[in-house]
Amino acid sequence: MSTPIVNSFLGNPLIDLRSTAYGGRSLFARCSISPNTLIHTSYAPYAHVVYNDFRKEICAQCFAYAFTSNLREWSTKWSKDGAATVFFCSEECRKAWKQDVVGEIIAEVNGALRKAARAVKKSKGKVLSPGVGAMAEAITQKDIDKAWAEADAFVCSKSTLATSHAAPFLEDMELEIARFVASAIVHRYVTDHPGASAITTDSGSRLDQASWMSFLQLQDNELPNVHSRPYILPIHLRIYKFLSFALPAHLRPYAPTTVRVVLARDSGNSFGIWEGEGGEEMFGWGMWASASYFNHNCAPNVRKTRQGRTLQFTTSRVVEEGEELCISYVDVDQPRNERVTALEERWFFTSCSIALSQWIQSGPRLLGSDGNRSRIRSHSLKAGR
Numbered sequence: 066m067s068t069p070i071v072n073s074f075l076g077n078p079l080i081d082l083r084s085t086a087y088g089g090r091s092l093f094a095r096c097s098i099s100p101n102t103l104i105h106t107s108y109a110p111y112a113h114v115v116y117n118d119f120r121k122e123i124c125a126q127c128f129a130y131a132f133t134s135n136l137r138e139w140s141t142k143w144s145k146d147g148a149a150t151v152f153f154c155s156e157e158c159r160k161a162w163k164q165d166v167v168g169e170i171i172a173e174v175n176g177a178l179r180k181a182a183r184a185v186k187k188s189k190g191k192v193l194s195p196g197v198g199a200m201a202e203a204i205t206q207k208d209i210d211k212a213w214a215e216a217d218a219f220v221c222s223k224s225t226l227a228t229s230h231a232a233p234f235l236e237d238m239e240l241e242i243a244r245f246v247a248s249a250i251v252h253r254y255v256t257d258h259p260g261a262s263a264i265t266t267d268s269g270s271r272l273d274q275a276s277w278m279s280f281l282q283l284q285d286n287e288l289p290n291v292h293s294r295p296y297i298l299p300i301h302l303r304i305y306k307f308l309s310f311a312l313p314a315h316l317r318p319y320a321p322t323t324v325r326v327v328l329a330r331d332s333g334n335s336f337g338i339w340e341g342e343g344g345e346e347m348f349g350w351g352m353w354a355s356a357s358y359f360n361h362n363c364a365p366n367v368r369k370t371r372q373g374r375t376l377q378f379t380t381s382r383v384v385e386e387g388e389e390l391c392i393s394y395v396d397v398d399q400p401r402n403e404r405v406t407a408l409e410e411r412w413f414f415t416s417c418s419i420a421l422s423q424w425i426q427s428g429p430r431l432l433g434s435d436g437n438r439s440r441i442r443s444h445s446l447k448a449g450r
């Protein structure tokens with residue numbers, strides 16, 4: 066059965082989602098738009114993770130950074146037996162977070178995942194993933210499907226995942242990815258169990274308009290991602306097996322239908338959670354589903370800013386009726402070859418000829434003072450817009 070189309074932009078008089086000939090779907094101006102016009106707001110990430118190293122320094126609600134306030138860590142906390150302790154910049158943020166039960170469940174899950182990771186490490190139970198290394202160069206969709214089917218069979222045979230001896234060991238960064246996926250599972254669970262949550266979709270402080278349906282419609286980048294980084298498939302399979310072992314029992318049934326879907330959409334659609342405009346640090350990353358329809362241009366006409374957990378998109382110049390609305394995925398001040406490499410490796414496209422020719426003609430001047438500095442930070446596994 067095909068997934069019904071969820072168009073988050075319906076009803077927005079300014080912008081429209083259309084197909085392009087060069088790069089999937091993209092957003093276009095429905096009318097002439099003045100500079101500095103807010104054209105889209107994406108209220109909260111559907112899935113996100115703050116790196117464990119930043120846990121005490123980042124407000125769990127608004128992502129404020131303690132060091133910006135000359136503090137080493139936040140002192141307002143929430144804690145519960147078995148859950149990961151959560152830190153806030155203010156009582157107001159703590160209250161807002163408490164009101165939205167998703168945060169509390171995620172904290173409990175993070176506690177459970179950490180405990181499971183320790184148990185696995187202690188038991189030294191490393192399970193080798195289905196071998197894909199040898200064929201990584203020429204890997205096809207069929208190979209990937211087969212590897213996931215094998216992982217499904219492994220996960221479904223209860224005995225294999227009954228003890229930590231059988232569950233795979235995850236490196237620190239892999240555990241961060243597992244926590245990211247788990248946050249999407251919690252959102253699904255809470256949506257399916259409205260009694261568990263005070264979540265509403267009409268308030269700016271709650272879930273994005275994004276539902277699981279709209280999440281499913283994000284571009285699936287599994288194959289290009291595996292081609293670009295062949296080592297990622299065994300990692301993804303390990304994360305799936307680990308979560309199937311480590312998730313609390315009520316969330317475990319979501320793993321088979323969620324883990325692969327989220328991992329296939331993470332690359333190419335996620336945004337880094339940065340210190341702020343022009344900030345140096347990336348604290349983690351998230352997926353704001355409705356924010357992921359802006360295509361890239363090295364001479365962008367839209368600027369992305371983050372206000373707490375909300376992403377806002379604002380025009381940086383006059384945009385004509387019918388013109389495409391683009392952000393830049395990379396630092397426009399980077400040398401051209403670096404931008405091209407980053408776009409190819411992380412967003413899987415090379416056909417940015419229009420964007421590049423515009424950039425070459427105008428130079429970085431045109432992009433100058435709009436404050437849009439979406440940088441790419443290389444990491445063994447992650448890079449963020």
Ligand SMILES: C[S@@+](CC[C@H](N)C(=O)[O-])C[C@H]1O[C@@H](n2cnc3c(N)ncnc32)[C@H](O)[C@@H]1O
Nearest residue numbers: 088089090284333357358359360361412414416
């Ligand atoms: C965040 S998504 C943007 C929305 C996407 N076009 C869609 O249909 O879902 C990023 C992906 O869009 C495509 N894309 C974005 N900008 C592009 C460009 N300038 N040239 C070619 N493809 C582009 C690439 O496939 C990239 O991985």
